[in-house]
Amino acid sequence: MQADRAAPRQRLEQERRALPFLLPALGVLCLVSLYPLIQGVSRVFYAYRALSQQNVFVGLENFRLLFQDPTFARAFLNSLVWVATSVGGMFFLSYILATMLNSRFLRFRRIFRTLTLIPWALPGVVVSLTWRYIFLVNGPLNTVLAALGVANPPSWITDPQLALWTCIAANTWMGIPFVTIMLLAGLQSIDRQIVEAAAMDGASYLQAQWHVIMPSIKQVVLIVLTLQTIWTFNSFDIVFVLTKGGPGSASITLPLYAYQNAFMYYQAGYGAAIGVIILLVLVFAVVLYIREVLQ
Amino acid sequence: MRLHPAKQVLLHVAVVVSIAMLAFPIVLLVFNSLKTEMDIFTSPMGAPTHVTWENFRHVLAETSFLVNLKNSAIVAFSTVLLSVLVTAPAGYALSRFRFRGRTLFSIWLLATQSFPGIIMVLGLFTVLRTYGLLNRLFGLVIMHTSFSMPFSIWLLKGYFDKIPTALEEAAQIDGCTRLQSLMRIVLPLSVPGLLAVATFSLLLSWNEFFFALVIMRDNAHYTLPVFLSRFLGSGGVVQWGPLSAAALLVSIPVFVLFLLGQRYLVSGLTGGAIK
Structure with a gap:
């Protein structure tokens, strides 16, 4: 950690090199874990109304x-x-x-x-x-x-x-x-x-x-x-x-x-x-x- | 120290009984798959009085087993391939580079294991629909790959940590790029780790039920676990003979591969993957 702080330029160089190796994993993580988590959690504020066949915002009603x-x-x-x-x-x-x-x-x-x-x-x-x-x-x-x-x-x-x-x-x-x-x-x-x-x-x-x-x-x-x-x-x-x-x-x-x-x-x-x-x-x-x- | 002979016998008896308890349900499956319905009814746990192959014939000839087998095979082997391609470079980056967000990335990776399936699947519907992957096997492949990532990346990082960097530095002086040194030096030395990742992803993908059930919409796209649960049906009379034969046919391929790969999986698990 100390060494990292002492040499920011070297760390930047390391980050530039690390990125291509991480990119596939980051892509999969964002696509099927980060985005769905946010999207899924946001569903709790909505409820399906059969009458109008629509999802309406209901706040914390579901809880x-x-x-x-x-x-x-x-x-x-x-x-x-x-x-x-x-x-x-x-x-x-x-x-x-x-x-x-x-x-x-x-x-x-x-x-x-x-x-x-x-x-x-x-x-x-x-x-x-x-x-x-x-x-x-x-x-x-x-x-x-x-x-x-x-x-x-x-x-x-x-x-x-x-x-x-x-x-x-x-x-x-x-x-x-x-x-x-x-x-x-x-x-x-x-x-x-x-x-x-x-x-x-x-x-x-x-x-x-x-x-x-x-x-x-x-x-x-x-x-x-x-x-x-x-x-x-x-x-x-x-x-x-x-x-x-x-x-x-x-x-x-x-x-x-x-x-x-x-x-x-x-x-x-x-x-x-x-x-x-x-x-x-x-x-x-x-x-x-x-x-x-x-x- | 020596153990009293009676105690030693007791130890062996206890271990054999434990193993028998772990193997007994599978023995039941094998027996039932070879019995007639009448035979199963009259003696629920005995060996078959006369062996019949009718149950297997029924599953192979009169159900969609082969279609679902093909789906399972495509999904599982694609998951293995994609898992290795995605997790090897990521494990390498975690092992060799220091970068901002490294800890955050690790925490996120490990935390994904706890995300409830229901939230992920509801969120995923939007993603999969957007990219036209709903009811496509590839959607399931990406899901399964993401499930195998925390374990696999962690395991490979542990393997890479043990390989001395001096080997790579020498190669880099000779003009190797980072990617080349990963491909030519690190990966060939990590074959047991790669086999552990392959075994783990294969098992995970072949056996996964919830997402396979929810994401796929019709029988032509179902994988084997979903096929089995539909075979069992909901209520009514269960045909235990054909069902047991189907359950065995579903389990055997991966069971054999698991026996071949368990050595690597166990040493990967215990040698640093989780700790």
């Missing part, structure tokens, strides 16, 4: 309607549950799996590690329809439950209490490979001697996890958690294919409700307003994520 809309409240709460439990579940299960895969007492580590990646390569749509099959009333899960002696296994997808949880299960399953691989890379970078020294000093297993291992992989943990929070909050295909947000709006999430408004009820402004709410909720995660990556 006022949002806060009175019980389906929006449902979608908002569902989204919070969906993110907290999916990301929490992914992290918990992946941490255990990564710890096991990192053990030097494990044979065939490379093969196991590659097999862990399997769900990552599947399209979200395939994952959802597979889980929809697993959760069928007469499907595999209930067959197992019946065999275990459960008298009345539930109808998972059509039960308002359970529908969202079927989506959470599928999403957690799909996210495990990415989180596991990232955490494993973090764990591999820790010097084993430090952990062993902690054990020698009398630290219990959990103490060593919390006081030695967690601080060493803090950055990877933060990046994985923030990224997955962003991805899961914006996720569309799992819920769309598994439950369509139903029954009723029992399992609806914000991106799905935004889609329904914009493309089924022709209320683009209302859909965009939901999108702005998503963006506002995510700001904290995004700032944290960018700070960690740029460090």
Whole structure:
């Protein structure tokens, strides 16, 4: 930075040279990210009137309607549950799996590690329809439950209490490979001697996890958690294919409700307003994520 | 340190069970694709009692699968190509040059990952309509490329950072331009990074659903994930045999390429792309 300030002419020269290399990326970014963002956000001030078949300026009316809309409240709460439990579940299960895969007492580590990646390569749509099959009333899960002696296994997808949880299960399953691989890379970078020294000093297993291992992989943990929070909050295909947000709006999430408004009820402004709410909720995660990556 | 033999056995059992849980849904798909509807109904999770290829024949001969496959292939491979062409120079600029707005560019790039699909798609409608790209595969290619940019540029910057500048300086003394030194020195040394970008973009584009669903207007332009969701239908009786066969046919091509490329993707991810 100091050197930059000391030699403005040299920096100008560097900028002149850098520009052609950046131009294609800048072009794509402006065309499909900057301009659409501005254009999309500006939609929140308009509403479609069926009578005149026109978009009219309504100011902040869409937001006022949002806060009175019980389906929006449902979608908002569902989204919070969906993110907290999916990301929490992914992290918990992946941490255990990564710890096991990192053990030097494990044979065939490379093969196991590659097999862990399997769900990552599947399209979200395939994952959802597979889980929809697993959760069928007469499907595999209930067959197992019946065999275990459960008298009345539930109808998972059509039960308002359970529908969202079927989506959470599928999403957690799909996210495990990415989180596991990232955490494993973090764990591999820790010097084993430090952990062993902690054990020698009398630290219990959990103490060593919390006081030695967690601080060493803090950055990877933060990046994985923030990224997955962003991805899961914006996720569309799992819920769309598994439950369509139903029954009723029992399992609806914000991106799905935004889609329904914009493309089924022709209320683009209302859909965009939901999108702005998503963006506002995510700001904290995004700032944290960018700070960690740029460090 | 040694581990008690019983504990070591337990460790292996736990890992095998975890992997089985991750692979089990795919085994179900394979079983169902080879079963008759009757067979699926009577034993929802067992192996096929007698193998039938009828489900695959049905998907290939009596649905629009091949049309949608062609769309997916065009979109995915164009996305891979465009991603590499756009992200390699940008990663190089971030790695080698100091310029005003460098931090701002990085922040913007990373922030794009959080933009809600609904806002982007509503805003994009105007752009795509203006340039006549609505319902065109190329519109989707540009979208997918922009999704792959944050990860890809970051990953390549990390790769380029590790290549000593001395190599390039020597070449520049011999009269190489910056572009030539990127093409002839830096890129050949970054092949694993380029393969990671290719694998990532391929996976992203092939599997992407929301934009493919919303931007395309008719079946002739749909990609495979949209084909699948329409195959599943909305309510009514689902034909799980043909659906499973279709799901496998959609997944297999990229699954194979993923297995070939995962090595680079994993080392790119863990070796500096994200950190």
